[in-house]
Amino acid sequence: MKLLYLVKKELIEITRQKEMLFLMFVSPVIQIIILGYVISTDIRHVPVGIVNLSRGQAAERIIQRVRQSPLFVVRLESRRSQDYLTPLKKGEVKAMLVFRDALDRKRSLLKYPEVQVLMDGIDSNTSMIAAGYFNGIIKQYLVDDMEKRGRGLPLAGRPVFRFNPRLRSINYMGPGIVGFLLTIITMFLTSASLVREKEQQTLDTLLMSRLNTLEIYVGKALPAALIGLVDMVIGLLVVVLWFDIPFRGSLFYLFLAALVYLAAILAYALLISVLSSTTQQAMFFAWFSLMIFLLMSGFFTPVENIPAALRLVADVNPLRYLIKIIREIFLKGNGIAYFWKDLLALAAIAAALVSVSLLNFKRFISK
């Protein structure tokens, strides 16, 4: 019961300022919605330039298709040989498409032109996707042209996309945002909480109370856990209702994983709080950890791309497991049989973090 008073005090402290209420409950909704729109926009309107040196009909027809495609925006067109590099350098276009007449060995004109794609390789991902789009346009042209003459391509691949048939990227990214927000909010609420008492010298009052160390520890963690869970529910509602993402799995396991994750992240945040002596230090530690957690979680880029030497960092990142479990549940509707290993790993990390952090907390209090 005594514990309740501490939880209440912490909650009052957090919710006293209306700015804090805004940051905790309104800004997540705004962030999810913006994030949702950013990631659900597929790559399109890729700016390209076209240089057509071919006199053939085929080149003109292909260019016509590029112009009409919503995937490309043709920023410049020219029929003269020119400096291809300048528009790329200035960033006006992401690719230059150059069409030339193709000649065979006897120097007679071939039916189809030669095409050269000059790409800006910096945003390699966009460039690759744009090149893929362009190949698609050309392939479609070939297929149509051959069919006109009564022949089809002899071999075709028929793709089926499992778990996400229309390839909506929001279905993949959306549910992960929930894990993202859970991390940011709870980490920041908790990592500064002890430091604040240190800076304002109110810690002694807390220590003189009849609460024991464990109760203080839990009392510091619980309010953030509660707020985190509320944020998670808000996040889930926004994701499912606003973005219309199907939920296929079990809600029970989703919350179980979230609770285990909360234990891990809160223990970690309290550890930061014990180790830092000013709010500024706590902020830097929390920021550093967040960047690593978020960017190595598989949320933005696949975890498999992390080189072996750094795999260990990814393996102890609790967010990675949470994101994986959330995606398995949301996207594939997988049962526990498919992610029990991840849940177990998450629990092990949580247990390790709680013991290390509790130990440090005790040592700190006894001083």
Next chain:
Amino acid sequence: MGRIKAIIVKEFYHILRDPRSLTLVFITPLVMIFILGYSISYDLNRIAAAVIDLSQSRMSKALVEAFAANGVFSLRRRDQAGHALSLAGAEDLLRRGTIKEIIVIPADFSSSAAGGQAQIGLIIDGGDTNVANLVYQYDERILLEFIAARQKTGQLLKIGTKVFFNPEARSQFFFIPGLVAVILLMISAMLTSLSISRERETGSIALLFISPLRSREIIVGKTIPYIIVALLDGAVILLFARFWFGIPLRGSLPVLLLFALLYIVAGLSLGILISTLAPTQRVAMLATLLSTMLPSFLLSGFIFPLDSLSPVLRAISYAIPATYFLRIIRGVVLKGAELKHFLFEGGMLIALSLVLLAAATGKFNRQRKAAQ
């Protein structure tokens, strides 16, 4: 000027009194760039795929060979017991995420290929849409090459592709300069974000309020010392990216540093505005992180290309300093672009700083009046 100096000196004492924070300011970005520079990558090394060849004909074997020879796919044909993989077994692997794709060659493959109507099934894990698209594109390319080779119509249409500025298309070249930009903004904003809210929490803000200094002088004086810290930090980060990761510097260093200075001032101004608005350090901390981290991750072009965004989101991106510096740093570092290419971006950074500083001064002035 002499009066501003007093507050600059005072602020320097604040910085030096907490050497641990100062160390963190310099160490954390380097560790971050080191770890993340290797880890954030789109480059798929090998795509694990299962092959179910129900045809077992000469032509189907040649097709499987074409997939294997490409080097992109690592093919799986048997289950753990050594039997040929069944469709159900492969579907389970797909569900587990062990493989990204199942290539199914139907039993009537070779006879229908002779009739010119053969189809193969490509069952792709659509979860990560980015990866799914890449996998499908590789499939298509292999199929087209296979057809061209079989029909001896190699010259069907020659497509040559040449990649500039980043010939191996390594995504490190894309991400590391972006990381530098994002980290620099966050560090700058964090440096100043606590400076006024701390004084408010400890009550020493009253001393600032009654000092003879103008509000403008206090705000500027509190910002200047951090310019030096952040610029040093920026230089260290850039050098690390240059020499550790071998990110080339194709443009001029002074130009880059000049823009970095403008960018840092914008970040510091954002921090100081948050600091005047926030009642406590905790609010300042949460507000700084929320207002810098996600916007500069999402709306600046760091990860997601701006060209594809809707007009509303693009409009928001103009208010984010990282948008401009990302364009500048990628341009100068990777393409050797010059000062004259980025006059607009530089001007916008200056304008943003002025607006933020003016807002901070106005707010501080009002608080001061209210306190008196």
